[in-house]
Structure formats: C-alpha cells, structure tokens
Amino acid sequence: QKEVEQNSGPLSVPEGAIASLNCTYSDRGSQSFFWYRQYSGKSPELIMSIYSNGDKEDGRFTAQLNKASQYVSLLIRDSQPSDSATYLCAVPPSGTYKYIFGTGTRLKVLA
Amino acid sequence: DVKVTQSSRYLVKRTGEKVFLECVQDMDHENMFWYRQDPGLGLRLIYFSYDVKMKEKGDIPEGYSVSREKKERFSLILESASTNQTSMYLCASLGQGRETQYFGPGTRLLVL
Numbered sequence: 001q002k003e004v005e006q007n008s009g010p011l012s013v014p015e016g017a018i019a020s021l022n023c024t025y026s027d028r029g030s031q032s033f034f035w036y037r038q039y040s041g042k043s044p045e046l047i048m049s050i051y052s053n054g055d056k057e058d059g060r061f062t063a064q065l066n067k068a069s070q071y072v073s074l075l076i077r078d079s080q081p082s083d084s085a086t087y088l089c090a091v092p093p094s095g096t097y098k099y100i101f102g103t104g105t106r107l108k109v110l111a
Numbered sequence: 112d113v114k115v116t117q118s119s120r121y122l123v124k125r126t127g128e129k130v131f132l133e134c135v136q137d138m139d140h141e142n143m144f145w146y147r148q149d150p151g152l153g154l155r156l157i158y159f160s161y162d163v164k165m166k167e168k169g170d171i172p173e174g175y176s177v178s179r180e181k182k183e184r185f186s187l188i189l190e191s192a193s194t195n196q197t198s199m200y201l202c203a204s205l206g207q208g209r210e211t212q213y214f215g216p217g218t219r220l221l222v223l
Contacts (some may be wrong), residue, residue, distance in 0.1 A: 014216070018195050034211055034212075042217070043201055043214040043215060043217045044154075044201075044214050046211045046212075046213070048167070049211055067120050082166055088153075088154070090212070097159070098144075098167075098169065099162070099204055099212060100154060101153055101154040102153065103151065103152065103153035104153060105174075
C-alpha cells in the first residue's frame with residue numbers, strides 16, 4: 001500500500017516567520033509532487049507542484065524535493081494569518097493518475 | 112481557468128434514500144475522481160473514471176456507484192444512503208500528462 005505521511009499539527013508560527021511543512025512518501029517511482037491548501041469548509045486548491053530534485057520557488061512559497069530521501073517539503077516565508085489552513089501533500093504513484101493524499105498539516109499563523 | 116462544479120453545496124437526505132451527486136468540468140479532461148473527506152482520515156478515493164463509460168474502484172467503493180455517460184460529467188450515486196455516508200464529497204478532474212487535479216467546491220452531505 002503506497003503511503004504519504006504528514007504531521008497533522010497544528011503547527012503554530014508567529015506572523016512573519018517561516019513555516020516549514022514536511023511530507024514523506026513510500027513509492028520510489030513517483031515523479032510528481034503537489035501541495036494543496038485547504039481552508040476550513042472549502043475544497044483543496046493547488047499552490048505548488050514540483051517534479052525535479054531541489055527547490056522551486058513561487059512568491060512566498062518554496063517547494064523542496066529530495067527523491068533519495070523520499071520527502072517533499074513546503075516553506076512559507078513571511079507567514080501571514082491568511083496562510084492559516086490545512087496543507088495537503090499529494091503524490092501519484094508511478095504509472096497511475098490516482099493520487100495519494102496525506103492527511104494534511106494544519107498551520108496556524110498567529111498575529 | 113479550469114472550472115469544476117458540483118450540483119449541490121449542502122444536501123440533507125434520509126437513511127435509505129438514493130442520492131445523486133453530480134460533477135461537471137469544462138476543460139475536456141479525461142480523468143475524473145470522487146473523494147470523500149472526513150476529519151482525521153483525509154481524502155479517500157471512492158471511484159475514478161479515465162474515459163467515458165470507464166471507471167475504476169478506489170479505496171472505498173462500497174455503497175457507491177458512478178456513471179460517466181459524457182466526458183464532462185461524472186456522477187456519484189449512493190444506492191441506499193446510510194448515516195456513515197455523512198461526509199464532504201469532493202470531485203476532481205485531471206488532464207493527461209503531469210497536470211494537477213482540480214477540485215470542485217464540494218458537497219457536504221448529511222444523512223439522517
């Protein structure tokens with residue numbers, strides 16, 4: 001059974017700090033990795049995708065991928081109260097479109 | 112922008128009723144998905160369709176069926192609703208290649 005693991009949190013950070021969210025996955029063949037943000041009562045929305053080892057930056061968000069260690073992380077710089085949400089990591093196993101989602105990490109940014 | 116719509120945001124049904132949840136996407140995506148999301152359990156795949164009239168079971172298909180008669184539309188059917196099917200139901204679509212899944216707004220279903 002392929003797995004995607006996240007710490008459920010809550011992760012509390014002060015406004016302006018860097019929030020670091022981590023995700024590990026079990027399928028070594030996975031090639032695509034996604035981070036979704038989900039506000040309470042809403043549906044998930046994509047914030048980052050990453051396919052290659054290393055860092056990918058988009059505004060205040062940076063995704064980091066290490067395939068050898070099988071982890072992907074999301075850094076949020078200058079965290080804002082509006083970043084308070086649950087962050088889901090999604091990893092499709094190799095050869096399938098059936099994504100496996102982690103249970104999510106709840107982030108609280110304290111004003 | 113990809114748009115995925117779901118027929119209802121909130122639904123209240125009685126035990127034993129047949130329930131239809133409909134999902135429509137406007138991006139000509141081949142793949143469509145139905146998930147349910149419950150606190151502490153995350154997103155669980157119910158069914159997946161990769162083409163018109165084609166479907167695959169997900170992790171929790173029991174008590175559900177699906178229909179995909181047109182490419183843009185994917186329906187989830189609860190044959191006889193039970194209280195343990197009270198949940199948030201999310202539809203998603205995905206094009207071919209390494210693209211992301213796009214989600215609809217969700218339907219919060221309460222079965223009494």
